[in-house]
Amino acid sequence: MKRLRAGIIGLGVGERHIEGYQRHPGCEVAAICDFNAETLRRVEALYPNISRTTHAEEILQDPSIDVVSIASYDNYHFEQIEMGLKHDKHLFVEKPICLYDWQLARIRELSKAKPHLRISSNLILRRSPRFMQLRQMIAASDFGHLYYMEADYEYGRLEKITQGWRGQIEYYSAILGGAVHMIDLLLWLSRDTVTEVSAWGNRIASKNSAFRFHDFVVCLLKFNSGLLAKVTTNLGCVKPHFHGLKIFGTDATFENGPAHANLYKSRLAETSPEQLTASYPGVPKDELVYNFIQSIRAEAPAVVDVEDVFKTMSVCLAAERSLSQSKAMAVTYY
Ligand SMILES: NC(=O)c1ccc[n+]([C@@H]2O[C@H](COP(=O)([O-])OP(=O)(O)OC[C@H]3O[C@@H](n4cnc5c(N)ncnc54)[C@H](O)[C@@H]3O)[C@@H](O)[C@H]2O)c1
Incomplete structure (x- = not known):
């Protein structure tokens, strides 16, 4: 089976996601993103084989990427989820997945239209x-x-x-x-x-x-x-x-x-x-990342499944x- 290719946006706690994806034999980290060039350079030096960008949309729109971690500031989560679902990505989103009722309603609508795509959150x-x-x-x-x-x-x-x-x-x-x-x-x-x-x-x-x-x-x-x-x-x-x-x-x-x-x-x-x-x-902060990949591969519920995310939110x-x-x-x- 083809390995899932993951991308990570935001390299604060998101840097910890890298290990979670890499530990899973069915997954590889394809790309990392941070709009702070200095942070990107620091993480890039640790993982030289992973491609990098300062523009989140390059990851969200990349057809070769299957899974995206959204670990940007809270105010960017909603727009990145919208773009990710539009481009058929499974999404592991740091909490909170959004900030307002209208955003959660919209995410629900988009997610219902693509039930094969999974959404989870790092409720560790x-x-x-x-x-x-x-x-x-x-x-x-x-x-x-x-x-x-x-x-x-x-x-x-x-x-x-x-x-x-x-x-x-x-x-x-x-x-x-x-x-x-x-x-x-x-x-x-x-x-x-x-x-x-x-x-x-x-x-x-x-x-x-x-x-x-x-x-x-x-x-x-x-x-x-x-x-x-x-x-x-x-x-x-x-x-x-x-x-x-x-x-x-x-x-x-x-x-x-x-x-x-x-x-x-x-x-x-x-x-x-x-x-x-x-x-x-x-x-560790990457434990649920590993479980998320496991759940996609096994077509089984994740520890934090999509329904859990919507209930808590x-x-x-x-x-x-x-x-x-x-x-x-x-x-x-x-
Ligand atoms: N699950 C947990 O226990 C946990 C712990 C810490 C943080 N978080 C969540 O993670 C998210 C990030 O928090 P943090 O503590 O890592 O912050 P941070 O400031 O340590 O790191 C965030 C990084 O993301 C980058 N970034 C932000 N928005 C971006 C965007 N739109 N495009 C590209 N890069 C972007 C910043 O430059 C920064 O390097 C928040 O939503 C926070 O609530 C969750």
């Missing part, structure tokens, strides 16, 4: 060994009935929003840039559906900077089963990057920590929680609407 927490173990325990009913979850995206990198592209593009969304990981994680862990969302935000942590958008957002999620959740994006927190997670069920409670997670199965103070030591985050966009209109929003599923 699904491959964290600790969260994979947690999901298995939930599926095995170890938690009884879930009734509340808390997920906190603690970014710990204030400088990335006060300096650099996140503060300079037309719109940077804390929900789509950060909470998207946690919302996806909760949907995947609970296998439930969010029906309604409320969100509030502020901009206190980055107040005296050029960053113009919310740097802290809290969302409340109501699920079909009655399960409730709170999700925060905390871009300015004074602590290192961390994914806070608490899962409350009728029979057990999970609490994530940097070194290990605690699993409580008793309400008694003298009973120590069990320590879950499976690694966290414990997953739909919940995030309902939260965006709630944030801007200051009222609870029903989720519209695209």
